[in-house]
Amino acid sequence: MSILDYDQARERFTDFFQTFIRPDENGDKTFVYADKIRSVAHREETAVFVDLDDVQQHDEELYDAIRKNSSRYHLLAYDVVDKLVQDAIGDNPPPVKDALDAFLYQRVFMENQQHQAADGNDGAANNDAKKKIPAKLMRRFELYFRTPDVDKNLAAREILAEHVGKLVTMRGVVIRASEVMPLVNVITYLCDACGCEVYQDVNGPTYSPTLTCPSKDCQESKANGRLELQLRGSSFLKYQEVRVQEMSDQVPVGSIPRALTIRVTGENTRLCQPGDHIKVCGILLPQLRTGYKNTGGALVADVFLDCHSIENMRMEEDKEITTEFSEEEIATVSRPDIYELLAYSIAPEIFGHTDVKKSLLLALVGGVDKNTNGMKIRGALNIILVGDPGVAKSQLLGYVDRLAVRSQYTTGRGSSGVGLTAAVVKDPVTGEMTLEGGALVLADRGICCIDEFDKMLESDRTAIHEVMEQQTISISKAGINTSLNARVSILAAANPAFGRYNSKKTVEENVQLPAALLSRFDLLWLIQDVPDQENDKRIAEHIAYVHMKGHEPETNLKPLSMQLIRRYIALCKKHNPVIPSYLQKRLVEKYVELRENARENMETSVFTSPRNLLAVVRMATAHARLHLREKVEECDIDEALRLLDACKASIESSKDVAARRRPKDPVDVVFDLIRSLLDADSQSVARNKLIQEVEQRGLTGDAVDKCLQRYPDVLTVDHGRILCSI
Incomplete structure (x- = not known):
């Protein structure tokens, strides 16, 4: 060149x-x-x-x-x-x-x-x-x-020393945006001795004011005139400092996301706020450290991006859908069983959990937000997965996090209330306190996956109560009183407090979550690991096949690619279906039935409130969106009610599981012990040894006597030994 x-x-x-x-x-x-x-x-x-x-x-x-x-x-x-x-x-x-x-x-x-x-x-x-x-x-x-549209969107870690002084395009998420402040460009002074006007160009965030008048009159007369600042004749620019962090898909596994400071001036200010995904075009420039910051390393210089343009990717999913579908893709998404196909395409390597996957699909699509007389009713679906260890809860959360266009993944013990909502930090430019968005703010209009939800501290868990219903975060700290948008779906996973689910206790006692929080979840799935020979065999064969082949077994359904699912979900979100009045009676009857069942089954049923009725409405509108309809039909209501009933059934069926897990009769336990401890030659066992083994299993010596009385034809006692004729 x-x-x-x-x-x-x-x-x-x-x-x-x-x-x-x-x-x-x-x-x-x-x-x-x-x-x-x-x-x-x-x-x-x-x-x-x-x-x-x-x-x-x-x-x-x-x-x-x-x-x-x-x-x-x-x-x-x-x-x-x-x-x-x-x-x-x-x-x-x-x-x-x-x-x-x-x-x-x-x-x-x-x-x-x-x-x-x-x-x-x-x-x-x-x-x-x-x-x-x-x-x-x-x-x-x-x-x-x-920059040209074909330029590669770089991550913060890909911007190197070779880019200094050049135009680069960066993509990331805004984690902090300062207030718009005046940045001095040219300062005008007026000498009080000679009346001369002095101009000082300012390049950079700091400058040293001019003290002596440089005019010829003052220098010859040695008047040493004092310069006074003329604000009316000085030039100022609108200035804002933005901190942009790498997207989750740009961070290698095991690495910490990097961030870059963006200096925004003029008409480019106020185009983004914390949580927005943006594409920034600017010139990479060095900024030498000054003052005490330079003591650590004199050869080190900070870099920043002098912003030239900002494109807010707030509606990124809408832009993705502008790409036309091919004829093959149109035939695929036009299938009558598209609902089942999309649900199967969510984590196809995981065996079963069909209804759970369908509910996750509806959460990805989302319901329709409603604003009535200033009151907002959320359309986002909140789902919690409760179950025994090893039932693929975390795998489902991880797949949804990778599939969603906008998502954040975190764990309960690894996140604090401040990390979820917003942190108050000191602005490095002005020294004032500003807000830095947390996981829920960064996932605005997306999904926030929280694993190990039960491990969160109570003080941190209460921070998301407002988010789950009002979809906002109210901050009142360090003199800052504001409200941030957090229009996000919460997808949580929790383990039972006692290691495995105890059907003799309520859901609140098993998970140790308050009813006020559980009621904010639209669906609560209880996934239990129940020993079943046929089902265990199918799961083992599936796991072994996936491990050996590297993909799921071939079936009649072929899973769709992630990119096609994202584009189809973006197309679904363009539709805003409404519920006709003739379906109102069906919803009312179902809600009354739910309340009646909750009153009769107080021990096993979860807390039932009007939020359950709203959950059915959200799922019905999401199901209608999934089929690209502008009006909710009865089949949408039926599917929403079916999923709600399936959630209730997963909890109430724990009674049957408890019955299957009921402990054996003590007499049968003693009889099995006798058979396992028999001496091969004499076909007998010492009575003292048997009593010792029985007591180790939590039983008493009376169980041995009852066993001898129940089986007199098989068991006999001779000189302190019990003979078995089987």
Whole structure:
């Protein structure tokens, strides 16, 4: 790549801004940048965004030079646009729209009058007046570069030293965004001795104020005039500092996510907030450490990204769906059994759990949010999986985390209440306290998977009560009183408090979670590991096949790819089905039935409240969305009620499991012990030894006597030994 000198770069930039033509929506050719510069000259626009796609199309050599040294050519482009703006204004007075405009107009006019009186040359006077005032102060516009759409979106760990001074495109999630503050650009001073105005350019976040007047009058007279700051004549920019962290899919396994500081100015401010996924284009620049920070290592410099454009990916899933489906994909998603196919495609390596997978699919799609008279009713589904160890709860959570477009995965003991909601940190620029979003804020409009939910401390667990119902996080700490959005579905997994589920206790006692929290979950699945010969055989064969072959066994259903599932779910979310009035009676009758069953089965049933009715509505609308319908049908209500009944059945069936696990009769236990302890030669066992073994199993010696009485024909006693004739 060749390096253009200053004059060549100016000529090429001038030619590009004046002659580049792009067709508009109607097909008419327009001088895009020439029109923008005229708008900037008349103060109708503030920002000029230069697309490098246009530069590459117009001048390949200039494009290569910009990509090689973006920082230098950004300043050159500013100089060119300054000249073009002045040419567009001509001899006309510049527009006056604020105090700085009035200040500049007055100063230029006064300088012109002085020069006209001195030498009578209008043109030279005008040029001298403009040269005296810094170009940055006269500049009332902003110029930014935008990288081509085909540029790779880098992660923070992929931005290296070779990118310093160059334009890069970064993708990440915003974890902290400061308030918009004024950043000084040019400072104007007024000398109280000679009346001279002094201008100081500021490059960077810090500067040292000018103390002595540099004018010739003050230096000759040694008046040592004091400089006073003129705020009305100083230039300030809107400034915001954003901290962007790598996405979860960009972090290698076992690594800590890295973050990069983004310095945002001008019209790019206020375009993102904590939790947003953004794509940032900017120039990587070094920032030397100053003060005590430099004592640790004088050769170390911090880097930051000087932002040129921000694209908020808040509706990323909508953009993914713009890609057209192929004919084969259309045939796949148009199948009548698409509901079963999608549920099977969720963690296909895991055997069974069909209804659980269907509920997870509905949570990924989500219901429809409702706002009635200022009261918001959430559409997000909250699900908790409770079960014995080894039933693939964590595997299901991990798969959903990878499948969801926007998700966060955390564990109960590894997360604090602050880590889930928001932390108050000190802003490194201003020293003020700011908020840094936690897992629930970062997962806004997505899913937050919390494993080992029962291991959370009580103080941390109460932090998500508001999130699960109101979908907001209220913060009142360190002088900050605000509310953050957390429109998120909670997917939790918990183990029973006693190692295995005890059917003699209620769900609240087994999980040791309060009813106020359990009632916020729309579905509570109890997954038990029950010994069953046929089922155990099928599970073992499935696990062995997956381990040996590396994929699930072939069946009539072929699982869909993750990318296709994401695109189809994004298409489903475009639909907002409504429930017709004729289905209202069915919902009311079912709710009354649920309340009646809960009253009769107080010991095993979970807490039943009006939230269960809302859960049915959410699942019904999610099921209708899944079939791309604009109106909920009776089959959607039936499927929602079926899943709710299946949840209840998984809890109530624990009674049957307890019956199968009922301990054996003590007499039978003693009889089995006698047979296992028989001496091979004498076919007998010592009575003392038998009693000792019986007592070790928690029984008493009376059980031995009862066993002898029940089986007199088989068992006999001879000289302290028990003979068995079997």
